[in-house]
Amino acid sequence: MIDKDGNQLGVMSPAQALQIAAESKLDLVNVAPNAHPPVCRIMDYGKYRYEMQKKAKDARKKQKVTQVKEIRLSTYIEKHDLMVKANNALKFLKDGDKVKVSIRFRGRERGHTSTGEQVMQQFAEVVAEVGQIEKKPLLEGRSMTMILAPKKQ
Numbered sequence: 001m002i003d004k005d006g007n008q009l010g011v012m013s014p015a016q017a018l019q020i021a022a023e024s025k026l027d028l029v030n031v032a033p034n035a036h037p038p039v040c041r042i043m044d045y046g047k048y049r050y051e052m053q054k055k056a057k058d059a060r061k062k063q064k065v066t067q068v069k070e071i072r073l074s075t076y077i078e079k080h081d082l083m084v085k086a087n088n089a090l091k092f093l094k095d096g097d098k099v100k101v102s103i104r105f106r107g108r109e110r111g112h113t114s115t116g117e118q119v120m121q122q123f124a125e126v127v128a129e130v131g132q133i134e135k136k137p138l139l140e141g142r143s144m145t146m147i148l149a150p151k152k153q
Contacts (some may be wrong), residue, residue, distance in 0.1 A: 002041040002131040093131040
């Protein structure tokens, strides 16, 4: 049994512990139920729960959630258009997000997937200073996808 100031009161019966907690108008909380004998503490449980919720909320605030942003390219994209999309990807990577680059092949383009792979490699070279290839270009059905992740400092 531990009182509100953190002093040990020793081993006592549950009824006696409840009586002491009631006299001090606080709650009796079982802190370590698996210990032998179980450890209980006298505290304001509502205040304790509030503090724990506040700590959990602060921990969630400080946590960075990475998102996957998608950029779509085409097989025959012009250099300027590629640079515009690469600048967007650089912005996403600097923010700490992953970037999924995809090319959808239509019609006869499906026979020239190597062209799409070259476009992907060009794109990866442009963003190489900030990002690195996490998943190499892979053809899945009609589309080829590649995932870029921010470089670790």
